[in-house]
Amino acid sequence: MTRYSIDPEWHELIAAWGTGEGxxxxxxxxxxxxxxxxALxxxxxxxxHLSEAA
Structure with a gap:
C-alpha cells in the first residue's frame, strides 16, 4: 500500500512504500x-485512504 505525505519545507507531495526492511x-x-x-x-x-481501499 502506498502512503502519502507532504514535505512542507520543500513543498512536495511524497509517496512511500514499506519493503519489510525499510x-x-x-x-x-x-x-x-x-x-x-x-489542505495538503x-x-x-x-x-x-484511496490506496488502502484499492
Missing part, C-alpha cells in the same frame, strides 16, 4: 509555495 519514497509532485499545509495534509490522507 521504506522507499519518491517525490510525486511539487506544490506551490504558500499552499495551505492543512488532507490531500495526503485522502490519497492514502
Amino acid at each position: 521504506d522507499l519514497a519518491t517525490r510525486i509532485a511539487a506544490v506551490p509555495a504558500g499552499t495551505d499545509t492543512a 495534509m488532507r490531500l495526503a490522507r485522502a490519497l492514502t
Whole structure:
C-alpha cells in the first residue's frame, strides 16, 4: 500500500512504500509555495485512504 505525505519545507507531495526492511519514497509532485499545509495534509490522507481501499 502506498502512503502519502507532504514535505512542507520543500513543498512536495511524497509517496512511500514499506519493503519489510525499510521504506522507499519518491517525490510525486511539487506544490506551490504558500499552499495551505492543512489542505495538503488532507490531500495526503485522502490519497492514502484511496490506496488502502484499492
